[in-house]
Amino acid sequence: MNNDTEFNYSSNNNFKQIPKQPKQNSFGKSFMVPFVSGILGASLMLGICFGVPNIKNKLIDTEVVSEKDTTSEEKKSSTTPSTSQNSSYNAKLMDIAEYSETAIAVAEASLPSVVGITVTYNVSAFGGSTTATATGSGVIISEDGYIITNNHVINTESSSSYYQVTEATGITVHLYGEAEDKLYDAEIIGSDSSTDLAVLKIDAENLQAIKIGDSDNLRVGEFVMAVGNPLGLDSSITCGVISALNRKVDDEDGNSYNTIQTDAAINAGNSGGALINSKGELIGINSLKLSGDGIEGIGFAMPINSSMTIINQLIEFGIVKRPYIGITGSALTEALSKRYNLPVGVYVESVMDDGPASQAGIEVGDIITEVEGKAVTSVEEINEIKNTYEIGDTISLKIYRNNEYKTIKLTLGETPTQEEKDEENTDKENNTSQKK
Numbered sequence: 001m002n003n004d005t006e007f008n009y010s011s012n013n014n015f016k017q018i019p020k021q022p023k024q025n026s027f028g029k030s031f032m033v034p035f036v037s038g039i040l041g042a043s044l045m046l047g048i049c050f051g052v053p054n055i056k057n058k059l060i061d062t063e064v065v066s067e068k069d070t071t072s073e074e075k076k077s078s079t080t081p082s083t084s085q086n087s088s089y090n091a092k093l094m095d096i097a098e099y100s101e102t103a104i105a106v107a108e109a110s111l112p113s114v115v116g117i118t119v120t121y122n123v124s125a126f127g128g129s130t131t132a133t134a135t136g137s138g139v140i141i142s143e144d145g146y147i148i149t150n151n152h153v154i155n156t157e158s159s160s161s162y163y164q165v166t167e168a169t170g171i172t173v174h175l176y177g178e179a180e181d182k183l184y185d186a187e188i189i190g191s192d193s194s195t196d197l198a199v200l201k202i203d204a205e206n207l208q209a210i211k212i213g214d215s216d217n218l219r220v221g222e223f224v225m226a227v228g229n230p231l232g233l234d235s236s237i238t239c240g241v242i243s244a245l246n247r248k249v250d251d252e253d254g255n256s257y258n259t260i261q262t263d264a265a266i267n268a269g270n271s272g273g274a275l276i277n278s279k280g281e282l283i284g285i286n287s288l289k290l291s292g293d294g295i296e297g298i299g300f301a302m303p304i305n306s307s308m309t310i311i312n313q314l315i316e317f318g319i320v321k322r323p324y325i326g327i328t329g330s331a332l333t334e335a336l337s338k339r340y341n342l343p344v345g346v347y348v349e350s351v352m353d354d355g356p357a358s359q360a361g362i363e364v365g366d367i368i369t370e371v372e373g374k375a376v377t378s379v380e381e382i383n384e385i386k387n388t389y390e391i392g393d394t395i396s397l398k399i400y401r402n403n404e405y406k407t408i409k410l411t412l413g414e415t416p417t418q419e420e421k422d423e424e425n426t427d428k429e430n431n432t433s434q435k436k
Contacts, residue, residue, distance in 0.1 A: 102278055106225050107237050109280035113140045113210035114273055115147060116174040116229040117186070117200070119154055121167065131169075137228035137273030138173065138200060139282060140209050141311070145184075145202040147173065148311055149272030150287050151191045152251075154198050173202050176235055190314030194255060194322075196287055197307055198272075199314045210274060213281025215260065215303035218242055226264040226286055226299070228273025240264030240297070249288060249300055256380060259300040260284045266299030275301040323391050323412035326355020331378045332367055343400050344377055345369035360410040362399065369405070370398035386412065 117136045122129055136153030140146070154168055172183040184202040191198035222242045230236055244261040251257070262275065266289045275284035284301030313320045329346040337344045345367040351358045362368075368376060371385045372395050389395060391414045399406050 102223065103225065103237075103239055106276055106278060106280045107227070110210065110225070110227050110274055110276045110282075111235055111237070112176045112208040113282075114138070114176060114227045114229075114235070115140060116234050117147075117149055117153055117272065118172045118174070118183070119168045120170040120172075122169060135229060135232055135269050136271045137269065137286070139272070139274045139285065140207050141212070142209050143205065143207050145204045145207060146189070146315065147186070147200040147202065148285060148307070149198050149200060150285065151193050151196045151198045152287075153272045154188060154200070155191060155193070171200065173200065174234070175204075175207070190318040190320075192310055192314065192320045193253070194320070195302065195307065195310050196251070196255065196257065197285065197302065197310050197314070199311055210282045211280060212304060212308065213277055213279065213283040215283045215305045218245055218260065218277075218283060220244060223278045224262050224264055224283070225276045226262070226266055226270060226273060226301075227276060228266075228270035228286060230265075230267035230269040232269060238265040243298070247300065251288065257287070257300070257302065258306070259288070260303055262299050262301060263297035264299065265297070266301075270299075319417060321391060322415040323386050323389050323393065324356060324415040325382070325386060325410065326352035326357040326413065327362065329368070329379050329382075333377070343367055343369050344375075345400065346376055346379055346382060356410050356413040360397075360408050362397070362408060362410070363401070365401070367400040368397055369400055372396060 115138045117138050119134045119136070121132060121134070123132050134153070136149060138147040138149035138153075141148055154171055168188075171186040171188070173186045174180065174183055184204060186200040186202050189199040189201050220242050224240055224242055226238045226240070228236065230238075240263040242260060243263050247259050247261040249257055249259055260275065260283070264275070266286050270286045270289075273286045274282050275286055277283050283304050285304065285307055286299065286301045288300040289298065310320050327348050328350045329348050332342060332345050332347045334344050336342070348357075348362060348364055348366045348368065351362055351364055368382065370376060371382055374381075374385055376382050376385070386395070389412055391412055394409055394411045397408050397410055399408060
Protein backbone atom coordinates (compact mmCIF):
# COMPACT_ATOMS: atom_id res chain seq x y z
CA MET A 1 0.00 0.00 0.00
CA ASN A 2 1.22 3.38 -0.97
CA ASN A 3 1.78 5.50 2.10
CA ASP A 4 0.87 8.58 0.14
CA THR A 5 -2.75 7.50 -0.46
CA GLU A 6 -5.57 6.23 1.68
CA PHE A 7 -8.61 4.18 0.75
CA ASN A 8 -12.24 4.51 1.61
CA TYR A 9 -15.08 2.09 1.14
CA SER A 10 -17.66 3.22 -1.43
CA SER A 11 -21.32 2.22 -1.83
CA ASN A 12 -20.56 0.03 -4.84
CA ASN A 13 -17.96 -1.81 -2.93
CA ASN A 14 -15.28 -0.49 -5.24
CA PHE A 15 -12.25 1.00 -3.71
CA LYS A 16 -11.25 4.37 -4.96
CA GLN A 17 -8.20 6.30 -4.24
CA ILE A 18 -8.63 9.59 -2.39
CA PRO A 19 -5.81 12.08 -2.36
CA LYS A 20 -4.46 12.76 1.12
CA GLN A 21 -5.70 16.13 2.49
CA PRO A 22 -3.25 18.67 3.83
CA LYS A 23 -2.67 18.36 7.57
CA GLN A 24 -4.01 21.81 8.37
CA ASN A 25 -7.44 20.83 7.03
CA SER A 26 -7.44 17.85 9.33
CA PHE A 27 -6.56 20.13 12.23
CA GLY A 28 -9.28 22.58 11.18
CA LYS A 29 -11.83 19.84 11.38
CA SER A 30 -10.64 18.68 14.76
CA PHE A 31 -10.62 22.26 16.05
CA MET A 32 -13.69 23.76 14.45
CA VAL A 33 -16.10 21.02 15.38
CA PRO A 34 -15.63 21.34 19.14
CA PHE A 35 -15.26 25.12 18.82
CA VAL A 36 -18.56 25.53 16.99
CA SER A 37 -20.15 23.10 19.40
CA GLY A 38 -18.87 25.17 22.29
CA ILE A 39 -20.25 28.36 20.78
CA LEU A 40 -23.62 26.75 20.22
CA GLY A 41 -23.61 25.38 23.77
CA ALA A 42 -22.64 28.69 25.28
CA SER A 43 -25.28 30.50 23.24
CA LEU A 44 -27.86 28.02 24.38
CA MET A 45 -26.81 28.41 28.00
CA LEU A 46 -26.82 32.23 27.80
CA GLY A 47 -30.22 32.08 26.23
CA ILE A 48 -31.46 30.01 29.12
CA CYS A 49 -29.78 32.31 31.65
CA PHE A 50 -31.18 35.45 30.05
CA GLY A 51 -34.56 33.85 30.28
CA VAL A 52 -34.17 33.85 34.08
CA PRO A 53 -34.42 37.50 35.30
CA ASN A 54 -32.19 37.21 38.37
CA ILE A 55 -29.38 35.55 36.47
CA LYS A 56 -29.75 38.02 33.61
CA ASN A 57 -29.49 41.02 35.95
CA LYS A 58 -26.46 39.67 37.73
CA LEU A 59 -24.69 38.95 34.47
CA ILE A 60 -25.36 42.45 33.13
CA ASP A 61 -24.52 44.22 36.44
CA THR A 62 -21.31 42.31 36.83
CA GLU A 63 -20.20 43.22 33.33
CA VAL A 64 -21.03 46.91 33.72
CA VAL A 65 -19.49 47.23 37.17
CA SER A 66 -16.38 45.40 36.06
CA GLU A 67 -15.85 47.83 33.20
CA LYS A 68 -16.56 50.87 35.38
CA ASP A 69 -14.34 49.64 38.23
CA THR A 70 -11.46 49.04 35.89
CA THR A 71 -11.65 52.57 34.55
CA SER A 72 -12.37 54.29 37.88
CA GLU A 73 -9.70 52.38 39.79
CA GLU A 74 -7.12 53.39 37.20
CA LYS A 75 -8.13 57.02 37.69
CA LYS A 76 -8.23 56.78 41.49
CA SER A 77 -4.83 55.17 41.75
CA SER A 78 -3.19 58.34 40.47
CA THR A 79 -5.23 60.84 42.50
CA THR A 80 -6.06 59.38 45.92
CA PRO A 81 -3.87 58.28 48.83
CA SER A 82 -3.51 54.57 49.42
CA THR A 83 -4.89 52.75 52.43
CA SER A 84 -2.88 50.42 54.62
CA GLN A 85 -4.86 47.68 56.31
CA ASN A 86 -4.14 44.92 58.73
CA SER A 87 -6.04 43.16 61.50
CA SER A 88 -5.58 46.02 63.99
CA TYR A 89 -5.89 49.26 62.02
CA ASN A 90 -7.05 50.91 58.84
CA ALA A 91 -4.84 53.93 58.19
CA LYS A 92 -5.02 56.44 55.36
CA LEU A 93 -1.53 57.07 54.04
CA MET A 94 -1.04 60.77 53.33
CA ASP A 95 1.09 61.94 50.43
CA ILE A 96 3.66 64.70 50.92
CA ALA A 97 1.40 67.39 49.45
CA GLU A 98 -1.34 66.66 51.98
CA TYR A 99 1.19 66.62 54.83
CA SER A 100 2.51 69.98 53.70
CA GLU A 101 -0.97 71.48 53.45
CA THR A 102 -1.78 70.20 56.95
CA ALA A 103 1.33 71.80 58.42
CA ILE A 104 0.63 75.10 56.64
CA ALA A 105 -2.98 75.20 57.87
CA VAL A 106 -1.99 74.38 61.45
CA ALA A 107 0.76 77.01 61.47
CA GLU A 108 -1.53 79.72 60.10
CA ALA A 109 -4.20 78.88 62.67
CA SER A 110 -1.92 78.75 65.72
CA LEU A 111 0.93 81.24 65.20
CA PRO A 112 -1.20 84.35 66.01
CA SER A 113 -2.07 82.79 69.41
CA VAL A 114 1.53 82.17 70.52
CA VAL A 115 3.51 85.04 72.06
CA GLY A 116 7.08 85.78 73.01
CA ILE A 117 7.84 86.47 76.69
CA THR A 118 10.86 88.39 77.99
CA VAL A 119 11.67 88.35 81.70
CA THR A 120 14.03 90.87 83.30
CA TYR A 121 15.72 90.13 86.61
CA ASN A 122 18.72 91.17 88.68
CA VAL A 123 21.80 89.03 89.17
CA SER A 124 24.16 89.64 92.07
CA ALA A 125 27.65 88.19 91.86
CA PHE A 126 31.02 88.93 93.47
CA GLY A 127 29.72 91.99 95.27
CA GLY A 128 28.17 93.58 92.17
CA SER A 129 24.86 93.36 90.39
CA THR A 130 23.64 93.46 86.82
CA THR A 131 20.43 93.13 84.84
CA ALA A 132 19.77 90.05 82.75
CA THR A 133 16.94 88.78 80.61
CA ALA A 134 15.46 85.40 79.76
CA THR A 135 13.00 84.51 77.01
CA GLY A 136 10.18 82.04 76.67
CA SER A 137 6.82 81.53 75.05
CA GLY A 138 3.17 81.77 75.99
CA VAL A 139 -0.25 80.91 74.59
CA ILE A 140 -3.24 83.28 74.41
CA ILE A 141 -6.35 81.62 75.86
CA SER A 142 -8.75 84.57 75.87
CA GLU A 143 -9.43 87.57 73.65
CA ASP A 144 -8.92 89.94 76.60
CA GLY A 145 -5.30 88.99 77.25
CA TYR A 146 -4.97 85.92 79.50
CA ILE A 147 -1.82 83.99 78.59
CA ILE A 148 -0.56 80.65 79.89
CA THR A 149 3.11 79.76 80.16
CA ASN A 150 5.50 77.76 82.35
CA ASN A 151 6.22 78.70 85.92
CA HIS A 152 9.96 78.34 85.29
CA VAL A 153 9.74 80.95 82.50
CA ILE A 154 8.59 83.73 84.81
CA ASN A 155 10.05 82.60 88.14
CA THR A 156 13.80 82.70 87.70
CA GLU A 157 14.80 83.11 91.33
CA SER A 158 17.79 80.95 92.21
CA SER A 159 21.08 81.18 94.02
CA SER A 160 24.44 79.53 94.56
CA SER A 161 27.66 80.32 96.34
CA TYR A 162 28.69 82.43 93.34
CA TYR A 163 25.55 84.35 92.39
CA GLN A 164 21.96 85.15 93.29
CA VAL A 165 19.11 85.67 90.83
CA THR A 166 16.21 87.78 92.09
CA GLU A 167 12.55 87.43 91.30
CA ALA A 168 11.46 88.90 87.99
CA THR A 169 11.58 92.69 87.99
CA GLY A 170 9.62 92.95 84.75
CA ILE A 171 7.78 90.77 82.23
CA THR A 172 6.89 91.87 78.71
CA VAL A 173 4.97 90.14 75.93
CA HIS A 174 5.43 90.44 72.18
CA LEU A 175 2.50 89.53 69.93
CA TYR A 176 2.83 87.69 66.63
CA GLY A 177 3.02 89.95 63.59
CA GLU A 178 3.60 93.17 65.52
CA ALA A 179 6.69 95.38 65.48
CA GLU A 180 9.57 94.07 67.59
CA ASP A 181 9.60 97.17 69.76
CA LYS A 182 5.88 96.97 70.53
CA LEU A 183 5.73 95.21 73.89
CA TYR A 184 3.01 94.72 76.49
CA ASP A 185 3.69 94.74 80.21
CA ALA A 186 2.41 91.52 81.78
CA GLU A 187 0.97 90.91 85.23
CA ILE A 188 1.42 87.57 86.99
CA ILE A 189 -2.07 86.30 87.83
CA GLY A 190 -0.81 83.13 89.48
CA SER A 191 1.80 80.39 89.22
CA ASP A 192 2.23 76.84 90.43
CA SER A 193 5.62 75.16 90.77
CA SER A 194 4.14 71.68 91.27
CA THR A 195 2.73 71.66 87.72
CA ASP A 196 5.14 74.23 86.24
CA LEU A 197 2.25 76.39 85.01
CA ALA A 198 1.57 80.11 85.25
CA VAL A 199 -0.96 82.64 83.98
CA LEU A 200 -0.16 86.17 82.79
CA LYS A 201 -2.46 89.02 81.82
CA ILE A 202 -1.80 91.86 79.38
CA ASP A 203 -3.95 94.91 78.69
CA ALA A 204 -5.16 94.10 75.17
CA GLU A 205 -8.38 93.22 73.39
CA ASN A 206 -9.56 91.27 70.35
CA LEU A 207 -6.65 88.85 70.55
CA GLN A 208 -6.80 85.53 68.72
CA ALA A 209 -7.28 82.90 71.41
CA ILE A 210 -6.05 79.38 70.76
CA LYS A 211 -8.61 76.62 70.28
CA ILE A 212 -8.41 74.14 73.16
CA GLY A 213 -8.20 70.47 72.20
CA ASP A 214 -8.62 67.19 74.09
CA SER A 215 -5.42 65.59 75.39
CA ASP A 216 -7.23 62.57 76.83
CA ASN A 217 -7.86 61.06 73.38
CA LEU A 218 -4.42 61.33 71.84
CA ARG A 219 -2.70 58.46 70.05
CA VAL A 220 0.96 57.59 69.73
CA GLY A 221 2.11 58.49 66.23
CA GLU A 222 -0.32 61.40 65.87
CA PHE A 223 0.93 64.53 64.05
CA VAL A 224 1.93 67.45 66.32
CA MET A 225 3.47 70.87 65.86
CA ALA A 226 5.47 72.78 68.49
CA VAL A 227 5.05 76.56 68.24
CA GLY A 228 7.18 79.05 70.13
CA ASN A 229 10.29 81.22 70.23
CA PRO A 230 13.31 78.89 70.49
CA LEU A 231 16.69 80.53 71.04
CA GLY A 232 15.17 83.95 70.39
CA LEU A 233 13.86 82.95 66.95
CA ASP A 234 10.35 84.37 67.16
CA SER A 235 7.37 82.45 65.83
CA SER A 236 9.09 79.22 64.89
CA ILE A 237 7.43 75.87 64.31
CA THR A 238 8.74 72.32 64.42
CA CYS A 239 6.79 69.22 63.42
CA GLY A 240 6.79 65.67 64.67
CA VAL A 241 4.61 63.05 66.26
CA ILE A 242 3.50 61.97 69.69
CA SER A 243 6.21 59.58 70.86
CA ALA A 244 4.55 58.42 74.09
CA LEU A 245 1.68 59.29 76.42
CA ASN A 246 1.57 59.55 80.22
CA ARG A 247 5.35 59.72 80.40
CA LYS A 248 6.53 60.53 83.94
CA VAL A 249 9.54 62.84 84.13
CA ASP A 250 11.26 64.68 86.97
CA ASP A 251 12.77 68.14 86.83
CA GLU A 252 15.89 69.41 88.58
CA ASP A 253 13.86 70.42 91.64
CA GLY A 254 12.45 66.92 92.11
CA ASN A 255 8.95 67.72 90.82
CA SER A 256 7.32 64.86 88.96
CA TYR A 257 5.17 65.48 85.89
CA ASN A 258 2.87 63.33 83.79
CA THR A 259 3.62 64.45 80.24
CA ILE A 260 3.19 63.99 76.49
CA GLN A 261 6.47 62.93 74.87
CA THR A 262 7.18 64.23 71.36
CA ASP A 263 10.01 64.25 68.84
CA ALA A 264 9.07 67.74 67.58
CA ALA A 265 12.14 69.82 68.39
CA ILE A 266 11.80 71.76 71.65
CA ASN A 267 14.65 74.10 72.58
CA ALA A 268 15.35 76.84 75.09
CA GLY A 269 12.71 79.51 74.52
CA ASN A 270 10.05 76.99 73.46
CA SER A 271 9.03 76.61 77.11
CA GLY A 272 5.48 77.79 77.64
CA GLY A 273 4.67 77.48 73.94
CA ALA A 274 2.00 75.40 72.27
CA LEU A 275 1.87 71.78 71.22
CA ILE A 276 -0.78 71.63 68.49
CA ASN A 277 -2.59 68.73 66.80
CA SER A 278 -3.55 68.41 63.12
CA LYS A 279 -6.80 70.32 63.77
CA GLY A 280 -4.93 73.38 65.01
CA GLU A 281 -5.99 72.69 68.62
CA LEU A 282 -3.87 73.16 71.74
CA ILE A 283 -3.16 69.76 73.32
CA GLY A 284 -0.13 70.58 75.48
CA ILE A 285 2.18 73.22 76.92
CA ASN A 286 5.81 72.62 75.89
CA SER A 287 7.92 72.42 79.02
CA LEU A 288 10.93 70.12 79.07
CA LYS A 289 13.50 68.42 76.90
CA LEU A 290 16.31 65.95 77.41
CA SER A 291 19.68 67.11 76.18
CA GLY A 292 23.19 65.74 76.06
CA ASP A 293 25.44 63.54 73.97
CA GLY A 294 23.48 60.87 72.14
CA ILE A 295 20.09 62.42 72.94
CA GLU A 296 17.94 63.65 70.09
CA GLY A 297 14.26 64.42 69.68
CA ILE A 298 12.96 63.84 73.21
CA GLY A 299 10.74 66.66 74.43
CA PHE A 300 7.82 66.86 76.83
CA ALA A 301 4.62 68.86 77.14
CA MET A 302 2.04 69.20 79.90
CA PRO A 303 -1.32 67.75 78.73
CA ILE A 304 -3.86 70.52 78.28
CA ASN A 305 -6.78 68.75 80.00
CA SER A 306 -5.07 68.49 83.38
CA SER A 307 -3.40 71.88 82.83
CA MET A 308 -6.71 73.71 82.33
CA THR A 309 -7.86 72.61 85.80
CA ILE A 310 -4.80 74.32 87.25
CA ILE A 311 -5.08 77.34 84.95
CA ASN A 312 -8.72 77.95 85.86
CA GLN A 313 -7.85 77.92 89.57
CA LEU A 314 -4.95 80.31 89.02
CA ILE A 315 -7.25 82.72 87.21
CA GLU A 316 -9.97 82.46 89.86
CA PHE A 317 -7.91 82.26 93.06
CA GLY A 318 -4.34 83.13 92.14
CA ILE A 319 -3.28 79.80 93.65
CA VAL A 320 -4.08 76.13 93.21
CA LYS A 321 -6.27 74.74 95.96
CA ARG A 322 -5.16 71.20 96.65
CA PRO A 323 -6.28 68.63 99.20
CA TYR A 324 -4.05 68.56 102.27
CA ILE A 325 -3.06 65.91 104.81
CA GLY A 326 -0.61 67.89 106.94
CA ILE A 327 2.42 65.70 107.53
CA THR A 328 6.04 65.46 106.53
CA GLY A 329 7.59 62.07 106.07
CA SER A 330 10.34 59.95 104.58
CA ALA A 331 10.44 56.64 102.79
CA LEU A 332 11.03 53.56 104.93
CA THR A 333 12.76 51.36 102.38
CA GLU A 334 12.89 47.60 102.32
CA ALA A 335 16.49 47.69 103.57
CA LEU A 336 15.53 49.89 106.52
CA SER A 337 12.45 47.81 107.27
CA LYS A 338 14.57 44.66 107.51
CA ARG A 339 17.16 46.41 109.64
CA TYR A 340 14.63 47.71 112.18
CA ASN A 341 12.02 44.99 111.73
CA LEU A 342 9.40 47.46 110.55
CA PRO A 343 7.00 47.41 107.59
CA VAL A 344 7.79 49.20 104.33
CA GLY A 345 5.95 52.53 104.08
CA VAL A 346 6.24 56.25 104.89
CA TYR A 347 7.61 57.24 108.29
CA VAL A 348 5.78 60.28 109.72
CA GLU A 349 8.39 62.83 110.79
CA SER A 350 6.09 65.69 111.75
CA VAL A 351 2.38 66.50 112.01
CA MET A 352 1.09 70.01 111.33
CA ASP A 353 -0.79 71.65 114.19
CA ASP A 354 -4.56 71.58 113.70
CA GLY A 355 -4.13 69.97 110.29
CA PRO A 356 -6.22 67.08 108.94
CA ALA A 357 -3.67 64.45 110.06
CA SER A 358 -3.50 65.89 113.57
CA GLN A 359 -7.30 65.98 113.85
CA ALA A 360 -7.51 62.38 112.60
CA GLY A 361 -5.08 61.17 115.29
CA ILE A 362 -1.95 60.51 113.24
CA GLU A 363 1.22 60.82 115.33
CA VAL A 364 4.93 61.30 114.79
CA GLY A 365 6.51 57.86 114.44
CA ASP A 366 3.52 56.28 112.68
CA ILE A 367 4.28 54.36 109.50
CA ILE A 368 1.73 54.83 106.71
CA THR A 369 1.61 51.60 104.69
CA GLU A 370 -1.56 52.11 102.62
CA VAL A 371 -3.78 54.94 101.38
CA GLU A 372 -7.23 53.97 100.16
CA GLY A 373 -6.13 50.32 100.01
CA LYS A 374 -3.05 51.04 97.88
CA ALA A 375 0.43 50.31 99.22
CA VAL A 376 2.68 53.39 99.50
CA THR A 377 6.43 53.61 99.86
CA SER A 378 7.03 57.37 99.42
CA VAL A 379 5.47 60.75 100.09
CA GLU A 380 5.13 61.20 96.31
CA GLU A 381 2.91 58.11 96.11
CA ILE A 382 0.74 59.43 98.94
CA ASN A 383 0.38 62.74 97.11
CA GLU A 384 -0.52 61.04 93.81
CA ILE A 385 -3.40 59.22 95.50
CA LYS A 386 -4.44 62.24 97.57
CA ASN A 387 -4.55 64.53 94.55
CA THR A 388 -7.19 62.37 92.88
CA TYR A 389 -9.62 63.50 95.62
CA GLU A 390 -11.24 66.84 96.41
CA ILE A 391 -10.95 69.06 99.45
CA GLY A 392 -13.45 67.75 102.03
CA ASP A 393 -13.30 64.12 100.85
CA THR A 394 -12.60 61.42 103.42
CA ILE A 395 -9.87 58.86 102.79
CA SER A 396 -8.59 55.90 104.79
CA LEU A 397 -4.97 55.40 105.84
CA LYS A 398 -3.52 52.16 107.16
CA ILE A 399 -0.79 52.85 109.72
CA TYR A 400 1.59 50.77 111.81
CA ARG A 401 2.02 51.86 115.44
CA ASN A 402 3.28 49.98 118.48
CA ASN A 403 3.51 46.63 116.69
CA GLU A 404 -0.02 46.74 115.34
CA TYR A 405 -1.91 48.05 112.33
CA LYS A 406 -4.74 50.59 112.48
CA THR A 407 -7.05 52.14 109.91
CA ILE A 408 -7.63 55.87 110.31
CA LYS A 409 -10.23 57.96 108.50
CA LEU A 410 -8.98 61.41 107.47
CA THR A 411 -10.91 64.34 105.97
CA LEU A 412 -8.77 66.24 103.47
CA GLY A 413 -8.28 69.93 104.14
CA GLU A 414 -7.12 72.76 101.92
CA THR A 415 -3.40 73.24 101.40
CA PRO A 416 -2.36 76.41 103.24
CA THR A 417 -0.75 79.24 101.32
CA GLN A 418 2.96 79.94 101.66
CA GLU A 419 2.12 82.94 103.84
CA GLU A 420 0.12 80.73 106.20
CA LYS A 421 2.96 78.22 106.35
CA ASP A 422 5.43 81.00 107.11
CA GLU A 423 3.18 82.29 109.90
CA GLU A 424 2.91 78.82 111.40
CA ASN A 425 6.69 78.38 111.34
CA THR A 426 7.15 81.78 112.96
CA ASP A 427 4.70 80.85 115.73
CA LYS A 428 6.57 77.60 116.35
CA GLU A 429 9.89 79.44 116.56
CA ASN A 430 8.40 81.94 119.03
CA ASN A 431 7.00 79.17 121.18
CA THR A 432 10.35 77.40 121.19
CA SER A 433 12.10 80.64 122.24
CA GLN A 434 9.65 81.17 125.07
CA LYS A 435 10.19 77.63 126.37
CA LYS A 436 13.92 78.16 126.42
